[in-house]
Amino acid sequence: MQYTLSILVENQAGVLSKISGLFSRRGFNIDSLAVGVTNDPGVSRITIVANGDEYVVEQLEKQLNKVIPVIKVKRLNEGEFISRELILIKVHCAASKRAEIIKTAEIMQAKIVDAAPSCVTVEYCETSARVKTLIDMLKPYGIREIVRTGTIAIDRGNAAVSV
């Protein structure tokens, strides 16, 4: 089971290592992790996507809550949040294939942000699933490099994870 946790933490040195240490120590696997400051400069948000059964997630939430600088932990409900990740993909691009690649990017609503004689760089900000689709579509041309962020997520509607 894959789940997404939105964690608010006090913005102080060492918090991230406390949290990532907790994951490795207890044998929990992280798929992605993203950190950024919130509207309150004293508070950061860590979004974690991870895998495990119900027992693991519950333990994880409880253990995270025990970390002193952790203010709040919320498991986002499937289907009730919007998630995005950002990816930059550098693709091999012979002159003959250029039009094709641009077309593919267009279909997926991705942007070409850089080009060189033998490659282009595509930027894409979407859900993990859509990102995967784009990667699959670009694979045949030959991918030189992928740079991607962890997933960030926010509740739909009025709900919010705040202090």
Added chain:
Amino acid sequence: MISGAEIMVKCLEAEGVKVVFGYPGATICPFYDKIYDSTTIRHILVRQEQNAAHMASGYARCSASGIPGVCVATSGPGATNLITGIATAYTDSIPLVAITGQVRSDLLGRDVFQEADITGACEPFVKHSYIVKKTEDLPRVFKEAFHIASTGRKGPVLIDIPMDIQENEIEEFVYPESVNIIGYKPNTKGHAIQVKRAVEAIKKSRRPLIVSGGGVLLSGVKPKFQAFADKTGIPVISTMMGIGVMPSEHELYLGMLGTHGKTVANLGDRAVAAPHQMSENTTVIHIDIDPAEIGKNVKTEIPIVGDMKNVMNMLIESIGDYKVSNQWQETVKTWKKDFLRVPPVFEGFVEPRTLVAHLSAMLRSKAILVADVGQNQIWCANNFRIREGRFLTTGGMGTMGYSIPAAVGAKLARPNRDVVVVCGDGSFQMSMNELATIAGNKLAIKIIIMRNHRLGMVRELQDKNYNCRHSATILQGDPDFLKIAEAYGIDHAEANSNEEAEEIIKGMVNSDKPFILVCNVYPDTPSI
């Protein structure tokens, strides 16, 4: 103007700290220079930093104040030596504040002499840690550290303080009156509806049973807990950390559970024992201050998160006049009789289980027995007849060498009580350097060494699972412990039978000096 080091001492004074255990070095010298002048704090110089943490643990467990134990070390090796002690306190949920010196803040991360990332190294073993970057932060950090260590699920907090932070001066010292840690608000109250459900389940149960851990002792709720058991007639078994929640001879107390419990606590489907032995029809009510413990290892039907102090009151109130059935009461009584078995004696040796059973009667009622780790620990856990006193051991980490330093802490917290150590010949040698601390501070601690020339508990394991191949468990080259005692100027004697040992103990408890009694134990004596 006031220096960081002075502030550190003032913070400790403001928290009511009376004793700190430590060992100096260059980066903690500013602090040591100031504590030298304190009129209210006594510093106990240990012989190895690990023992400073164990002493602080023994102190915290026995002191009436509830204030965390405090230990101090220098940076680098001093700090890393503390780790085992800190980790032991963590697994045993003992409130501790550990203070370490650190290299100057502008040198952090440069791998200079005696720099160690101690907050990083201790990360898995502390409830929280600080590395102080500004002298101004010291009062807040100390206030928070003492608060965190002593509330919720208790545990160790580490404060790492670079030398320049100790030296820098600020305008004035103001100790905060309260703390406000946004992410730390432990729930101590206990949920009324859950308590009601628990009481209903108890009333419905044919064979209710209480399994107590160390939390009852840590929350200081022992008298109420005993009143609850007495009133309802519900029998009690305990974990190793919970020994002492009831007097051992109490008709409702059925002993310690677990692989090394010998009692009816382990009667399988006759009573509830280890989780894997619980039957389908068992309803588990788990009361814990730490929500993360609930459901972690035992499937729980009714969780109650809260401090036992509060939950006990609620339980007493809502259980009313309930009393267990006569049938259950009678069953428990017969079980209790069953387990008074006398072990066989080997000629020319002390029988340790019988000796420990008799020991209690020779001590005053509030005596503190500190057991080390190994067979000696199990002999004590199962046979010491605790009355109003305490049984200290490390059940969480099982750190050999715990008993002597923990006893030092216990004796300083309770100078008027009998404090007796029972240790093995292996564990004695893990902390016998602290005999100097005992002698130097004239602490009337009585040490009983169960000498079997073996790492007995591991040897027993090898007998069972490794075809009696005694790899590295026979102690060779051990010194004459009596001569060791002699060297430290500590009174001593040796016994080769229980009669001899008991005669010596009678004299030993009446002396106001430390004492070492070496009991020669038949090497094949089993744990249980």
